[in-house]
Structures are given as structure tokens and as C-alpha cells.
């Protein structure tokens with residue numbers, strides 16, 4: 216059987232740029248991996264493709280997925296549900312493929328409880344001022360909402376203590392470089408390769 220792949224969980228505070236960093240990794244094929252497509256009840260944005268960016272489903276279908284135990288984790292965020300279908304993730308890991316999840320901090324915490332072997336990467340803003348500017352430049356939220364998100368980010372940044380790596384998203388290119396370095400290092404970490412060597416040196 217192939218060695219199991221790495222479960223790579225990219226998370227971080229709202230507005231830190233997780234989606235942009237994930238897209239850069241996907242588009243530039245920075246390292247070989249499969250992206251875990253989430254299920255959501257939010258409506259598609261222009262250009263988003265069902266089955267590629269998300270599985271866009273009704274609330275009824277999402278509720279059914281919860282009831283049937285189809286989700287590794289799920290969370291409600293700004294009035295919509297988001298969740299990770301468990302079956303494809305498990306299958307890809309069994310096939311030896313690395314799997315990338317881009318999810319919010321609540322979801323990442325739940326994944327950590329169920330799959331502690333994952334590699335948990337926390338994306339951080341260089342500072343809160345930059346985060347404020349980014350939310351403002353996105354132009355989709357009012358100042359009140361932005362202040363709410365900053366308050367949320369103050370709390371979320373401390374969640375970093377439960378992660379394996381902290382990557383500063385100062386530029387997307389730098390963040391992507393660091394993530395690639397983490398993945399390369401994880402592939403050769405002793406805890407992941409020791410079993411192969413144990414088999415190799417066994418005399419029987």
C-alpha cells in the first residue's frame with residue numbers, strides 16, 4: 216500500500232488572505248497535492264465553478280450531509296454553512312496523496328481533534344493595521360463589520376498556539392514559499408519516515 220499522504224490544513228483569521236494564498240498554490244501547482252473542495256450554502260460569486268471552488272448546495276442538502284455524517288467538520292460563518300466532505304479526504308490520503316484544506320479556525324480546531332496527524336498551518340497578517348486595510352480595500356463590508364472582524368481577528372490570532380506553523384502573509388509569494396518549505400520538511404520528518412526504516416532494518 217502507498218504511504219499515507221499529508222493532510223495540510225491552511226487556516227487563519229478572517230480576511231488574512233487564506234483564499235488568495237490557496238489559489239496561488241493551486242494555480243501555480245507549487246507542490247503536488249489534491250485540493251479538498253468544501254460544501255457550502257453560500258451562493259457562488261461570479262467566476263466560481265460548482266465542484267471546483269465549492270459544492271454549492273441548499274441548506275436542506277447541507278443538513279442532510281451533517282445528519283449522514285458526510286462531513287469531517289462544518290461551521291457557520293456569516294450566515295452560511297461551510298463543511299469538508301470526509302470521504303474524498305480519507306480516500307486521497309489512503310492513496311498517498313497530500314490533501315490541502317483551506318478552512319476557518321473553528322473548522323481547523325475540529326479537524327485537529329479528529330486527525331491530529333495533520334500539518335496545521337496558521338496564516339497571520341503582518342499586523343492588525345494591514346488586516347484593516349485589506350478588509351477595507353475588499354470594499355465588501357461596512358466599517359462596523361470591519362471593526363467586528365478586527366475584534367474577531369484579535370481573538371483568532373491567539374489560536375495560533377494550537378498550530379504547527381505560523382506563516383506571515385506579507386506577500387502571497389513569500390507565504391507560498393514558506394508553505395512549500397513546510398511541506399518539503401514534513402515529508403522528511405523522522406516521525407513520518409521512521410516506520411519505513413523500521414521495516415527496512417528488520418531482519419525477518
Ligand code: 5GP
Nearest residue numbers: 233253289290292297298299317318319322
Ligand atoms: P468564502 O465565503 O470567502 O469563500 O469563505 C469564507 C470562510 O469560510 C473562509 O474563512 C474560508 O476559509 C472558510 N471555509 C471555506 N471552506 C470551509 C470548510 O469546509 N469548513 C470551514 N470550517 N470553513 C471553510
